[in-house]
């Protein structure tokens with residue numbers, strides 16, 4: 001095993017995930033290339049292109065396991081449409097409705113003047129902000145009902 005794989009195996013174990021060959025290979029693709037946002041389909045194609053024999057279902061399951069373990073965060077941009085973010089620190093996102101691109105907005109670029117009190121007995125666990133943008137010279141995309 002190479003050094004980077006040993007370190008990934010340690011990260012997985014530390015978060016209660018058995019470092020199986022498939023998990024290690026997917027972790028290497030995801031976490032070995034700097035901060036990025038990736039869909040399950042994109043990771044599936046990257047894995048296939050790298051000769052990693054995985055199914056799309058395995059990629060989905062692994063992404064959700066990594067998210068529950070705190071290795072990734074999920075950015076939901078529409079119903080059934082998620083990006084997985086290797087940057088798990090607090091930050092926000094622009095979502096380009098024209099190209100489907102997700103771009104980080106630094107934490108300090110947004111301030112909340114007011115947040116509602118959570119219901120009794122609850123605390124705010126997390127706030128997600130996705131600002132949808134489109135190219136200024138393009139018309140507003142027709143809503144398919146899947147995107148909002």
Ligand SMILES: [Zn+2]
Pocket residue numbers: 037085087091092093103104
């Ligand atoms: Zn991000």
